[in-house]
Amino acid sequence: MLILILLLVVGSFLVYISQFNFIPVTVNFGFYVFSNIPLFYVIVGSLLFGLVLSYLIFLVRSISTYFSFRGKNNEIKKDKDEILELTKRIHQLELENEKIKNGSDLEPTDRNAL
Secondary structure: OHHHHHHHHHHHHHHHHHHHOOOEEEEEEOOEEEEEEEHHHHHHHHHHHHHHHHHHHHHHHHHHHHHHHHHHHHHHHHHHHHHHHHHHHHHHHHHHHHHHHHOOOOOOOOOOOO
16 A cells, blocks of 8 residues: 555655656667657656666675675584584593592593583
């Protein structure tokens, strides 16, 4: 419903602008010359061209950001795995240290061991 209202408002605005801008103009595109084109068509064409160009720039930027985040997520996952391995190694060394302190040859058991 909101989109319909927005389209009606934009359409009404374009009709209002078109009433006062039907003066024929000449448009030059390098070697190409278009004559007797209503000014309103030039205005709407420039608006649409700007919207398409800005959308393409947004699309390129969002793809770049996606690949950047994807690389960072892979680094984070790799670092988390490394932290887990180091935590396991620290726990094993603590168990060996406790074994050396007590001077026992029995293998210590830990229910919370990783």
